Amino acid sequence: MVENSGVLGWFLLNPKTPPFASHKTLFAFLWVAALASLFVWQRNTISGFLVLGGVPVQPPPKLRPVVFCLTEFGGVGDGVTLNTEAFERGVRAISKLGNKGGGQLTVPPGRWLTAPFNLTSHMTLFLAPDAVILAIQDEKYWPLMPALPSYGYGREHPGPRYTSLIHGQNLRDVVITGHNGTINGQGQTWWTKYRQKLLNHTRGPLVQILWSSDIVISNITLRDSPFWTLHPYDCKNVTVKNVTILAPVYHAPNTDGIDPDSCEDMLIEDCYISVGDDAIAIKSGWDQYGITYGRPSKNIVIRNLVVRSNVSAGISIGSEMSGGVSNVLVENILVWESRRAMRIKTAPGRGGYVRQITYRNLVFKNVRVGIVIKTDYNEHPGAGYDPKALPILRDVRFINIRGQGVRVPVRIQGSEQIPIRNVTFQNMKVGTTYKKKHIFQCAFVQGQVIGTISPAPCDSFDRYDEQGQLVKHAASQNVTDIDYEI
Numbered sequence: 262m263v264e265n266s267g268v269l270g271w272f273l274l275n276p277k278t279p280p281f282a283s284h285k286t287l288f289a290f291l292w293v294a295a296l297a298s299l300f301v302w303q304r305n306t307i308s309g310f311l312v313l314g315g316v317p318v319q320p321p322p323k324l325r326p327v328v329f330c331l332t333e334f335g336g337v338g339d340g341v342t343l344n345t346e347a348f349e350r351g352v353r354a355i356s357k358l359g360n361k362g363g364g365q366l367t368v369p370p371g372r373w374l375t376a377p378f379n380l381t382s383h384m385t386l387f388l389a390p391d392a393v394i395l396a397i398q399d400e401k402y403w404p405l406m407p408a409l410p411s412y413g414y415g416r417e418h419p420g421p422r423y424t425s426l427i428h429g430q431n432l433r434d435v436v437i438t439g440h441n442g443t444i445n446g447q448g449q450t451w452w453t454k455y456r457q458k459l460l461n462h463t464r465g466p467l468v469q470i471l472w473s474s475d476i477v478i479s480n481i482t483l484r485d486s487p488f489w490t491l492h493p494y495d496c497k498n499v500t501v502k503n504v505t506i507l508a509p510v511y512h513a514p515n516t517d518g519i520d521p522d523s524c525e526d527m528l529i530e531d532c533y534i535s536v537g538d539d540a541i542a543i544k545s546g547w548d549q550y551g552i553t554y555g556r557p558s559k560n561i562v563i564r565n566l567v568v569r570s571n572v573s574a575g576i577s578i579g580s581e582m583s584g585g586v587s588n589v590l591v592e593n594i595l596v597w598e599s600r601r602a603m604r605i606k607t608a609p610g611r612g613g614y615v616r617q618i619t620y621r622n623l624v625f626k627n628v629r630v631g632i633v634i635k636t637d638y639n640e641h642p643g644a645g646y647d648p649k650a651l652p653i654l655r656d657v658r659f660i661n662i663r664g665q666g667v668r669v670p671v672r673i674q675g676s677e678q679i680p681i682r683n684v685t686f687q688n689m690k691v692g693t694t695y696k697k698k699h700i701f702q703c704a705f706v707q708g709q710v711i712g713t714i715s716p717a718p719c720d721s722f723d724r725y726d727e728q729g730q731l732v733k734h735a736a737s738q739n740v741t742d743i744d745y746e747i
Contacts, residue, residue, distance in 0.1 A: 325385050327364040329354060331373065338371020340395060345376040345402075356381040363434065368392040368442060376402035377465070380429035388442025388481055396426045396467070396487070398450045403465055409494065411523060411546030411554035411584060413642045416463045417455075423465035425492070430471035436478075437468070441505075443482040444468065451487035452513055464488035464515070474498050484508060489517040490536065495556050499527040506534040510571040510598075513537030518568070520544055523556035523584055529563045539604075540568035542577040543586055545613065548646035551583025552612045558584070563591045574601035575628075580638040582652065583613040590619050597626040602664075604633040605654065609678055610641055612650035618657045625664030631691060632659060632671045634706075636679040655682040664691040668700070670716060674743050675705030684708030686722070690715045697744075704741040 329351055331338075336347035348366075355364035363383025370391035377396075380386065388394070405421040408414060415422055426446055429435055446467040454460050467486035470476055474497040483490050484507040491506065493499050501519060508516035518534035521527050522544040534540040545551055545558045568575040575596035578586050596602040602625045605615055625631045634654065654675070664670065670691040675681035685708055693700055693716060703719035710718045712727040720736035 325365040325383075326362045327355075327358055328367060329364060330367045330369060332369065336368075336373060338369065338373045338392075340372030340374055342374060343376065343397065344373050345378055348375055348378040352379065352381050352384065355384045359383045368394060368439075375426075377404060377424045377426050377428055380427065380432060380435055380470075382432045383434045385436040385438065386427070387436075388439030388444070390440040390442065392439065392442035394427075394442075394444045396444075396446045396448075398447050400451075400454075400460070405462060408463070409471075411551045411556065412581070413547065413550035416547075418460070418462050420462065422463035423487075425466040425469035427468045429469075429473060432470065432473040432476075434475045435470065435473065436476075437481060438477065438479045439481050441480055441482055443484060445484050446486040446490075448485040448487040448508070448513065448516065452516075455514055456512075466490065466492040468492070469494065470496055470499075472496070476500070477502075479503050481505075482507065485513070486516050488515050489520050491519045493521055493524050493527070495523045496527075497525045499524060501527075501529045502531055504532045506532065506536060506540075508536040510535060510537055510569065517542050521558055521561055522546075522581075523554070524558050525560055527558075527561045529561075529566070531565045533567050535569040537572055538570065539573045539577040540566075540570050540575050542574075542579070543589065544579070544581045545584030545586055547581040547642050548583055548610050548612070548650070550642065551581060552650060554584060556584045557613075558582075558586045559588045561589045563589070563594070565593045567595045567597070568599070569597055570599045570601070572600060574604035574633070575599055576603055578605045578615055578618065580606040580608065580611070580640065582607055582615060583611045583650075585613040586615045587617045589617070590621070591623075592619075592621040594620075594622070595624045595626065596628055599628045601630045601633050602628045603631070603659075604635065605657070606633070606635045606638040607652045607654065607679070608636060608638045608640075609648045610639075610646040610650055611652045612647075614653040614655075616653065616656045619660070620658065620662075621660045623659075623662050623664075625662070625667050625670075625691060627666040628664065629667075630669045630672055631662070631664055631667045632673070634673045634675070634681055634684075636674060636676050636681070651679055654679065657681075657683070658685045658687070659689065660685075660687045662686075662689040662691060666694055667691050668694050670701060671718075672702045672743065673704065673706045674702075677705060677739070679705075680739075681706040682708070684722075685711065686714055686718060687711040688713065699742050699744060702743050704743050705739050707735070 334347040334350040351366040365385040374395045403423045464487045466489040469492040471494045476499045479502040482505040506518040516537040518540040703721040709723040724733040
């Protein structure tokens, strides 16, 4: 079989062999492996309902007419000196150049310790090779900000939240790039204090951009965030490309890789993400606060990624999706050594919708559960949510799915309150670690399967052959066949 030949075949047939000396070597190997199979699959790809004409192709980051070096503002890259004022002076200098095309602040090789600082419009933050921006670990240096409006009282604690290390809001034309320099959140002390319940406020992300547009983040490494790593919030026209995101896969709570949140027209591509929570989680607000804020996440392309999440999922939608999520394409993804691969999660009280979602050309390698749609993720901001605010889940496609070493390939758990409608599977072959019959699990779901689907799908789906001819009607769409013991 083609899908088991060459470098991808080696990877599928050697699940326990770790031949990689570094995450960069691993990324290169896995990426070549994924592409080897994806080129074959493209011949069988059908045109679906998802057309993402709204996502622009970003030009390369523009050259700024003025370039500053952090050392010009008193920066010292010894890993000990606090450089917050140097960063702030550099940003102020660039803020005066907006009418002239802005400016670039170059961070040279070294270890640049800093407290949180803000960006400005028409700015490029450029990290040279071997440049490391280090977050100071003492939370007294981290300013507090109001809770985000679509999250209400706060995500982890009532009241204000800690800001992000690198922060920006109401900005336009911002670039964070470099020659694979690193922004290191030094999150270990935050994770320990969080587990010991020693923090009184919600932890801050590593990089957070709010209410902004025309954002490019590329060619850098982000690691060890105190909380979510990269959090664009209510932004438009965002590109994330060639970014490596790292955190320990255990004991690094809520270190999501990239969380597009109420964002529109966003592209994420060519990234390696291995973290302690979801590699990517698309969000749009939490229960009544997200419903009131009313900003959906839409027109999002996620492609050409290698991801790992031992605790949560490779790519998630939700659970905070109360403003709605639509028109999303996830393609050419390799998920390896993970608890779950693709997950949509919601609950009564969320409201909103998840619709017009296409997953295409996916590889699962040693994943406990491949595809999850879950409607009882009952984590709420407080008692004031409306349990009758029911989300709508429909129009989800899975096309060209391959895998090996998967315990449960599919678990779609709708409910009588929240049925899941118009789910399509086409061209799926996943090798499993269990021989039980009901490893394709369904509850309150309606849809269709087209062509060869392995393992055999549940009876909730109409079955069509490769030519689109109906072979068998669904036996029942409301039968529950969920077994969490597998």
